[in-house]
Ligand SMILES: C[S@@+](CC[C@H](N)C(=O)[O-])C[C@H]1O[C@@H](n2cnc3c(N)ncnc32)[C@H](O)[C@@H]1O
């Protein structure tokens with residue numbers, strides 16, 4: 001699972017839709033890989049406005065990336081910033097571990113990079 | 125031949141051997157690719173969009189999104205299909221998830237969504253604790269939320285019959301989408317049905333008819349022109365009765381919108 005996705009994904013449990021503790025989901029026992037992928041500058045610029053920056057800073061820090069600026073870069077991004085964002089959001093992936101909801105404590109397992117979001121029906 | 129949807133639930137039907145067979149068939153590869161291209165054509169997106177692929181399977185549809193320079197996130201209920209996607213080194217991020225349980229993303233996440241040959245499975249999901257209606261509305265409500273304002277979705281699907289077609293389009297409209305249906309090659313064995321959805325725009329774009337952007341697309345028939353709220357479920361009426369009544373209403377009101385296009389070479393019937 002790409003770091004990008006973790007900034008958009010939410011707990012699927014119904015009761016967590018309105019809880020502010022539910023986002024972002026938190027990693028536990030995360031094993032990381034870095035996959036070299038072609039830089040798409042336009043894509044980074046397209047999605048940046050939709051990134052929850054404080055959540056990204058929190059997720060990144062929990063995985064050991066602590067050099068992110070504390071506020072979202074605005075205006076014309078310099079080349080290095082775009083590259084760094086690409087590396088973090090697109091190339092860095094969690095291949096195994098868990099995503100845990102801060103509200104209901106539900107654990108979503110990640111196996112071979114794929115998070116399991118199937119829920120028992122009564123939680124939906 | 126019986127429909128796969130009638131034989132088993134999707135996660136059991138698409139087991140390891142079916143997933144391999146499905147993905148390695150060159151016939152299927154080319155059909156899925158051309159339908160995905162058609163979806164993209166209808167979406168008419170700027171480059172480098174973020175797209176949700178619903179029922180992404182082994183990534184045959186996603187591959188085309190990738191080819192066109194988009195980034196996608198896929199969800200599928202079959203672990204076997206996703207395993208084949210992994211083997212094939214697809215670029216999209218993959219999620220094991222059931223669309224009938226909703227779309228677990230923040231509001232406004234995606235520029236667009238596509239679904240190729242998957243949504244009809246939602247009609248077959250009756251069990252003791254869930255209804256097809258309930259799952260359809262969870263799916264479309266979630267999809268509506270997960271798209272950004274002004275976002276679009278195109279869903280190619282294979283309804284078994286008129287009832288399924290109405291169930292699916294009805295649930296989409298109820299969720300708030302501006303909706304249109306497009307039929308390519310009708311009444312042939314290559315017939316393909318596309319549900320085109322737009323998310324109403326708030327804020328700076330408010331005041332524009334939410335169905336306007338659907339109506340502009342060539343060959344698309346608008347299903348509901350602000351019809352929401354016109355037909356309400358009456359007390360005591362079953363979901364099925366409601367759908368039938370709504371269908372009658374839509375038939376009476378249904379406007380046909382058809383424009384010339386580079387597809388005029390193909391026969392197309394606008395139904396409803
Ligand atoms: C015919 S395949 C299409 C796969 C891919 N879109 C393509 O074009 O090749 C249908 C897919 O829908 C998936 N599916 C069916 N019901 C689903 C559900 N409730 N949630 C998520 N995926 C589902 C199946 O597992 C299967 O992979």
Ligand SMILES: [Zn+2]
Nearest residue numbers: 011016101104
């Ligand atoms: Zn939760």
